Amino acid sequence: MAKLVMQLDELSCPSCMQKIQAGVSQQAGVESVKVLFNASKVKTEYDETTTNPEQLTQVVTDLGYNVKSVKVK
């Protein structure tokens, strides 16, 4: 299990949170997703054999949210 923290631009709409939450959790290999609305961060635990940081970041970017930085734990 690897952990990833993505820092996004300011999130202002509650539905953004739902979109990102749904989008990332539907990815194969993702164990858990937590969207911190107020810190504008996405924390996720995933199986590194099935997916990787680049793929997960792409999902968020595709939804229309700019990922400012990624921290792999």
Added chain:
Amino acid sequence: MRFQRWLQAVKNQTALAVGVLIAVAYGWYWLGGPVVVMQGLLLVASVLGVAPILMQAYQALKVKVVSIDLLVTIAVIGAFVIGEYNESAIVTFLFLFGSYLEQRTLKKTRESIRSLSEMAPQTAQVVADDGTVTAVDVDDVAIGDHVLVKAGGQVPVDGTVITGSAFVNEASITGEAQLVKKEVGASVYSGAIVDNGTLTVVANQVGDDTTFAQIVELVEEAQDSKSPAEKFIDRFATYYTPAVLVLALVVGLITRDFKLAITILVLGCPGALVIGAPVSIVAGIGNGAKNGVLIKGGEVVNTMAGIDTMVFDKTGTLTKGETAVAQVVNYAADEATVLKLAAAVEKQSDHPLALAVVSYAQQQGLTALPIVTHIETLKGLGVKAQVGEQLVRIGRAQLLTDAGIIINKQQRAVIEASQRAGQSTVLVAIDQTLALIIGIADTVKPEAKAALARLRKAGVKNLVMLTGDNEQTAAAIAREVGITEFHANLLPAEKVDYLKTYQAKGQKVAFIGDGINDSPSLALADIGIAMGSGTDVAIETSDIVLMQSTLSEVVYADYLTKATARNTVQNIVIAVGTVALLLLGLILGYVQMASGMFVHEISILVVILNAMRLIRFKVR
């Protein structure tokens, strides 16, 4: 993909463009221009405005989420279809502009926490063994590395000072801006700023393990940690939005009034309700964090606001914990020898009483302490240790009597006198004989009495002190601080029992302790408040951490949580009230799509602005 990203990025400019087009359209018409031109401009404005909203709705649908964007998109397209270009244009403008304003104001609300995490040090100056200094990413510093911090610089790790001395600003950790002098042997926090002086620090904790990083993480998680009410509203919102869609459809089919149906879509947006409580919590927690009061979530805020009983630990909580040996009564052949043995054993403990014994021995010039081969702690009673050939017991009278050691009448009288003077007594026994009676005095925190009085006035009806110390000392301290109910000679488990009794009576109990010795009580109480000064244990086990370890912070926490809870209620009332008013307006025919959207956006902004009042909250 790229087009989508671009569309999102220029959302604000789009809002502006749409606004301008609408203004021009109306202006032109009022100046006598043809209706067609106005309609044309409004059409263009609508198309321009709906594009980003449509995109957001589409992306949400792709992950099976029915979002507000979908409702607005359908409504706008609907208005378009029936030729109401002014409605469609105005609604898109209000939605986009509203979104922009929300972003701006939310940013301000989250400012305190944002500035906290931005204060995190990024680089460190690592000193190699040969003396060369290299700039290194703060995440690459290892435990044991030496880092150099010069005036104006930030301490990048949690560590101990090995050379140099400086005045340091620890505001980012404790919330207190007073400069603290740090010399060799002192511990420093990551995030602290060296005001003047230079320090070389050996790293004890790095990266995400530093107190600062933990605080930032704690506060970030706390902002989004939802109370049951918030969780309910979230779930409600997930079902509510599709329900509005269905309702509009049904109404449209029944009444055949297309305009009514799409107006319902617009009015049905949950907006202010979803954001109402969370935004207050964020502002409240942010304010707390700036002032050294770390509140771990929305639920904590609500529970703390309803506390009617506060139970205080004595040593380190009501008292300074800066214990000093007041008197030593010796029964052994050589006082110095026994003191050396006692100090050797007490050196193994962090308890304030132990520290007092150790520093007393140091002051007496007693160095070269013997080696302790084995030590056993008996919780609440003391310690038992093997030093060379001798068995040393240090602790309460019960520790000795349990082992069959006799304490004669005269000795008991000495203990009694010492306790009546407000001292904590520590008995030292070598093998089977009582050797020393040490009286240790601790001072009550200067702000204690005033703080407790304020708490009582604020509505905390019951103030209780629980301590493991003796009855006499407890009585003296209680008298000085203004507490009427106290219980002494308690083992940690017995303290927990008292908490259970209060809770069984229906009281809402907060326990205030120092985190290390009071974990069970902190865990069991409805609210555990730790005077942690940043220890890991305190941060872990409590609900609220007071970084300055003062009782005034307890008062602050109480007032702040009450204000935040009130603010949350205000926001929910505003949100629900607005929806009710809009529905009424719709029925009475006053409300249209555009005006409905306008009121809707206003309510969201009102709610956010109301929450922002908490940012400036202060306890007078």
